[in-house]
Amino acid sequence: MIEFGLDRFGRLACLGFCVIAATPSAGWAQAAAPDALQVPAKSVPVPGTVSPQLAKIVGMPLRNGWDVLPKTGEDWVPVVQATAAATLKNLPAMQERLRVKVEKTTIDGVRAFIVTPASIPPQNQNRVLLHMHGGCYVLNPGEAALPEAMFMAGFGGFKVISVDYRMPPEAYFPAALDDGMTVYKALLKTTDPKKIAVFGSSAGGALTLEMMLKAKQDGLPMPGAIAPGTPMSDVTKVGDTFVTNAKLDNVLVSPDGFCDAGTVVYAKGHDLKDPLLSPVYGDMREFPPTILTSGTRDLLLSNTVRVHRKLREARVEAQLQVFEAQSHAQYYRDDTSPEAKEAFEEIGLFFDKHLAK
């Protein structure tokens, strides 16, 4: 006879002749804190639920050099140069496929690129997007910042201004934010704020949110919409997926990896919990309509959904899209993957819905 009963949590428990196998973690429970779950090692294959292009990206091993942790702006230089070189190599073909034009410029002293698609649909003629690139506040200087701007311009049909903001060792916190604000203020002189959207991923997602906090502080109008992708919204290492997706996210890999190291160098001793570095701690009331993007394997999935909940608690119009099996920011890794097109078309639809024409 099988007898079941209830334990103190009201969960099903075995009282009699129940066939309940010990879980692999059962032997560890006593050694650990009572509320820490011991999750066994696992072999994680590439699921059949992603495109062939994305499967190649999902199936990559952990990023080589994820635990190389330069401690100064100067020490970052060779790492920055190597990663930038990799990006630049792919840029011409990507630019051709996405049919975008790139012009280098300077806006009130800040370096920037203007990325223009081959054709701009009528509803987007007077709209402009401000792009803050990602890279942990240290990576992707110059043209290396451009892939995401090109995806957005090409898939969305928008003119994009990508800010080539200052980074270590040239400058430190709040230089990136200041440069973004300088370009935003310059845009406001000629453009209805409701025709402007701000977007970016990772550090660029955080900077997008930080710019909204700063604009509120400075009494500037909000843009018509924003799209922070997988934002580094909490750089204090707080958030569940920092643990649950560690060593699963093959891009960021760990909260103790290169990205955190880059941010610490940029912050240069400034409090990491300042909302201008960890915007999840900021006041998001009156933020413009926001669309957030992440993936199920993203180390920053918690960083993303926490911002989404915070925006919704403030009753801001906010959409969340989470892509199957993607690690950090893999929606702009390969412009030939259908998931990339889908992610940026979705952002484009959101902008189209919320921006003035």
Place this chain on the structure above:
Amino acid sequence: MIEFGLDRFGRLACLGFCVIAATPSAGWAQAAAPDALQVPAKSVPVPGTVSPQLAKIVGMPLRNGWDVLPKTGEDWVPVVQATAAATLKNLPAMQERLRVKVEKTTIDGVRAFIVTPASIPPQNQNRVLLHMHGGCYVLNPGEAALPEAMFMAGFGGFKVISVDYRMPPEAYFPAALDDGMTVYKALLKTTDPKKIAVFGSSAGGALTLEMMLKAKQDGLPMPGAIAPGTPMSDVTKVGDTFVTNAKLDNVLVSPDGFCDAGTVVYAKGHDLKDPLLSPVYGDMREFPPTILTSGTRDLLLSNTVRVHRKLREARVEAQLQVFEAQSHAQYYRDDTSPEAKEAFEEIGLFFDKHLAK
């Protein structure tokens, strides 16, 4: 001198005197399939980013009896009774806190409960919600189905009809779906479909989606909105988080656990890939506005986000909310947790936006 270069993936690789520690998984890579990632064991604490009430739920060990796998409807009876008893024990206090009234009824031969909040706001006076409960198509008969219906009625201020659909050993596929459709058709006789919403979680989320597919097949009008929570949208075990969140989700625990076993018993040999059992494979064009709910630790996070993407590809108005650190359907575990109130208020706002008055 430090020298970096690029490997064949265009990722940063060490060429010279780089300090790159071997990852814990490095030794396993050769033994496994080249594209399977070896994720090491980890100790996962309760994050500080959830409420104290939710922290208790997140901190629970893996559900006892998760690998008890009854093979027939009759074998499920003692398991069903034990879990139902646990739920019923908490029901009176919950009902009092949520200030809802419960009446037992029969609608065209189908057992149901009418759950009515103490006060219904004016805009909801003529609206009605149809609830399909969860429980892997075998659990939560009778009043045990009511917690989620009570949360929705209490936090949202809606009248809810909860369908006590037939389950094994009383009946098998497609009995649950048929009973849901019978109640929906009965409602259509008296109520504008645009004043009806359908909701439910887990199997109830799948049934919500299956009912939309069936309504389309039968030429019935769509309701005004639906809210499938963490739907069992793919019971063929396909989806990334079946692997990545295994042994992390402390409710479902594994795709080889009790829930899958219950579904197989209900299906009774029917093809599990039939969209009326795995609705992610159905045609979702013309679906009503949909809000989906999940958690970052949910074994069915992929099941949820895949439905979200599919709906958006079909250009259906669809919202996704993902709660920090929650395992499967933990948003309706404790009515005193702020996250529960937040989840159901969000669904209520979505219904209010999309339902006719």
